[in-house]
Amino acid sequence: MKTNLSSQIKLDQIPRRYYNPDGEVEFTAITREEKVYTRIFETMNSGSEYLAEKIVKYIKRSVAEKGKCVLALGAGMNTHSVYAELIKLYNEQQISFKKVVVFSIGEFFPLEPNGPCTLNLLKEVFLNHVDILPENIHTFDPAVTKEDMYECCKSYERAIESQGGIDICVCEIGAAGTLAFNEPGSPATSLCRLVLLGSEARHKIAGDYKCENVPTTAITLGIHNILSSRRIMTMAWGENSAAIIKKTVEGAVDPSVPASFLQGHPQTKVVIDLPAAEDLTRISQPWLVTSCDWNDKLIRRAIVWLCQMTGKPILKLTDKDYNDYGLGELLALFGSAYNVNIKIFNDLQHTITGWPGGKPNADDTYRPERANPYPKRVIVFSPHPDDDVISMGGTLKRLVDQKHDVHVAYETSGNIAVGDEDMIRYVMLMDQIADQFGFDNDEFHEKSRQIHEFIESKASGDIDLPEIRFLKTMIRRGEARIACNYIGVKKDHVHFLNLPFYETGTIKKGDLTEADVNIVKKLIEDVKPHQIFVAGDLADPHGTHRVCTDAVLAAIDELKDEPWMKECRIWMYRGAWAEWEIDHIEMAVPISPEELRFKRNSILKHQSQMENAPFLGDDDRLFWQRAEDRNRATAQLYESLGLASYEAMEAFVQYHPI
Numbered sequence: 001m002k003t004n005l006s007s008q009i010k011l012d013q014i015p016r017r018y019y020n021p022d023g024e025v026e027f028t029a030i031t032r033e034e035k036v037y038t039r040i041f042e043t044m045n046s047g048s049e050y051l052a053e054k055i056v057k058y059i060k061r062s063v064a065e066k067g068k069c070v071l072a073l074g075a076g077m078n079t080h081s082v083y084a085e086l087i088k089l090y091n092e093q094q095i096s097f098k099k100v101v102v103f104s105i106g107e108f109f110p111l112e113p114n115g116p117c118t119l120n121l122l123k124e125v126f127l128n129h130v131d132i133l134p135e136n137i138h139t140f141d142p143a144v145t146k147e148d149m150y151e152c153c154k155s156y157e158r159a160i161e162s163q164g165g166i167d168i169c170v171c172e173i174g175a176a177g178t179l180a181f182n183e184p185g186s187p188a189t190s191l192c193r194l195v196l197l198g199s200e201a202r203h204k205i206a207g208d209y210k211c212e213n214v215p216t217t218a219i220t221l222g223i224h225n226i227l228s229s230r231r232i233m234t235m236a237w238g239e240n241s242a243a244i245i246k247k248t249v250e251g252a253v254d255p256s257v258p259a260s261f262l263q264g265h266p267q268t269k270v271v272i273d274l275p276a277a278e279d280l281t282r283i284s285q286p287w288l289v290t291s292c293d294w295n296d297k298l299i300r301r302a303i304v305w306l307c308q309m310t311g312k313p314i315l316k317l318t319d320k321d322y323n324d325y326g327l328g329e330l331l332a333l334f335g336s337a338y339n340v341n342i343k344i345f346n347d348l349q350h351t352i353t354g355w356p357g358g359k360p361n362a363d364d365t366y367r368p369e370r371a372n373p374y375p376k377r378v379i380v381f382s383p384h385p386d387d388d389v390i391s392m393g394g395t396l397k398r399l400v401d402q403k404h405d406v407h408v409a410y411e412t413s414g415n416i417a418v419g420d421e422d423m424i425r426y427v428m429l430m431d432q433i434a435d436q437f438g439f440d441n442d443e444f445h446e447k448s449r450q451i452h453e454f455i456e457s458k459a460s461g462d463i464d465l466p467e468i469r470f471l472k473t474m475i476r477r478g479e480a481r482i483a484c485n486y487i488g489v490k491k492d493h494v495h496f497l498n499l500p501f502y503e504t505g506t507i508k509k510g511d512l513t514e515a516d517v518n519i520v521k522k523l524i525e526d527v528k529p530h531q532i533f534v535a536g537d538l539a540d541p542h543g544t545h546r547v548c549t550d551a552v553l554a555a556i557d558e559l560k561d562e563p564w565m566k567e568c569r570i571w572m573y574r575g576a577w578a579e580w581e582i583d584h585i586e587m588a589v590p591i592s593p594e595e596l597r598f599k600r601n602s603i604l605k606h607q608s609q610m611e612n613a614p615f616l617g618d619d620d621r622l623f624w625q626r627a628e629d630r631n632r633a634t635a636q637l638y639e640s641l642g643l644a645s646y647e648a649m650e651a652f653v654q655y656h657p658i
Helices: 023-030 044-066 077-091 118-125 149-162 199-208 223-227 239-250 258-264 296-310 319-324 328-334 337-349 387-401 420-433 442-457 466-487 514-527 544-559 593-604 623-640
Strands: 038-041 069-073 100-104 106-109 168-172 193-196 217-220 231-236 268-273 377-382 405-410 494-496 531-535 569-573 587-591 648-655
Touching: 038 044, 044 069, 044 077, 044 168, 044 231, 044 268, 077 118, 077 168, 077 231, 100 118, 100 149, 106 118, 149 193, 149 217, 223 258, 231 239, 231 258, 239 258, 239 268, 296 319, 296 337, 296 623, 319 328, 319 337, 328 337, 377 387, 377 514, 387 405, 387 466, 387 531, 387 569, 387 587, 387 593, 387 623, 387 648, 405 466, 405 514, 420 442, 420 466, 442 466, 466 494, 466 593, 514 544, 531 544, 587 593, 587 623, 593 623, 623 648
Parallel strands: 038 268, 069 100, 069 168, 168 231, 231 268, 377 405, 377 531, 405 494, 531 569
Antiparallel strands: 106 217, 193 217, 569 648, 587 648
16 A cells, blocks of 8 residues: 655656756756755655765764764754664664764753653654764753753853864754744854744644644754854755745845855755755756756746746747747747747646536547546545635536536544634533433533533643544534535535544544545545545645545555546645646636635635634634635736636646556
8 A cells, every 4th residue: 555645746857957967067057046055856765865874974084083973963853864864874884873972952941741852852763773872962951940041051052062062963944944943033143042932833843743732932052053063964855845945045144044044154965855946946947057858847837937027928928038038948949939928828728627527518629627428426535624615615616516426525524623612612502402402411411511621621732532522523524514515515425534544632643544545445436436636735734634645645546447547537736725836737727706705605614714723824814815815816827927817716736646
């Protein structure tokens, strides 16, 4: 069973010479926009292997020169794959850590007995698996108080100095460009100190440490301490890191992006994978730094970029525009601007369809979906009981109105996202109507009493009672049924899969197993769909979407050789967190003003997910607002390129089983 197929989705076929050019001359040319040494690898695993090998090389060199090597280590999730490779090299007897001294680059304050602890995590993922001496592991005094904080930090700096300073600092580049716990605004001169953690950092910590009670402060080595290291090895993986890597590597040195200070360190290596590199010039606009291997997607991206740079629609671009912005190669390939313009205009035009299930009895040569069969059997997989309407509510309505046989499958209960206030409101209602509806008995009153008492004494991190989780599940199911009924989905076509990986009662979820995949697989086998819609927004902040996507893709992988499955098309949508880039969009479904209001009303049926939803993240907009803004932005982009003007658009990319 393949359970990580989402990580293998590659929308771009990046030529190797863009990210791993041959020879120093080509490397220098293609990286001329980059201000810090950056290595790009195809995968996180290959990047981690490179880093581990370099770290081992430097450790051996330092031990040979002075008898020891001093490491400053971070515990962020991006470092874990590097530590796994170091453990592998240790097990292969290629390195010993007996002469290595380790300093933690940061720790939470105050340290709670069952709270997150960077040193414990470091031990769990690395230090406990190698031969480092316990006396060589250093961290901040766990008993420190705020009153003693200044002296504690100075003592920690003196301890580093007494070891001869840091030889190698290993840490990740955080989501906001953080280094260690240095938040945006940290100056280059900052030293070891107590810092206030921002909301973005705390949200990431909650995910990394699988905890709900996240400290608001931490002790950290400052930017100056980190830059004093002889070598800095830092990394970032995944598309969530792309924007901040662009600022770190190609932007100006700016305290609002602490990692940008790495540009001033001569022995820094930034190591990233292709998804994290997607905004760098050599990956996103390679025509600015080298000759290109042109394909349809790269040409489309280049023309969209040229339109944005010139402020012109596609059909008004001239030969001069192409030459002025470094796209003369396309003129040589196509003969004139007009030839390129009309090709890309038509390509984009052909992505637009008001018939997401295919238009019956129509020429489908240039349509994204087939005309036949009609009507189609359709399954829309929704990770939570509202992602369907948030992500593709307009398309879902179109599919129903155009008489397709539409099933909606909610993969998880979403019960953890229901606030206690929303749940207790229903308990209080049942308290009031128990006599009228005939359940005024001792068993009900005992359950009600237990629920009220639990909520009144509930502490952060407490796992809800089974009865509470059941009620929260029923609340989300009820909202989903109301939304589906509003759209017109048949009652018996609404499926609640309750995938087991989700049902832990806490933010921390289980691993995807065969039991999860088999549930999805059975539904697909029962329906034998002609279309499947699946979440493709792998950047969601809580990770559930990725696991749900992996469950669907694993089921598809096991069924892909079935004759009926070979006739099924899989479309990926994105939700409230991101949108497909226009060069990847293969189907764009227009939404009228009336349909957009209908979509908003569908989202609003999920009342428990409005202001009180715990996973809104750092974006102050509610889910319906995000969805509308995102859909309008897609339509405005198409309009700016000279195509038809619509109120909004929902976008999709086709998935081809790997």
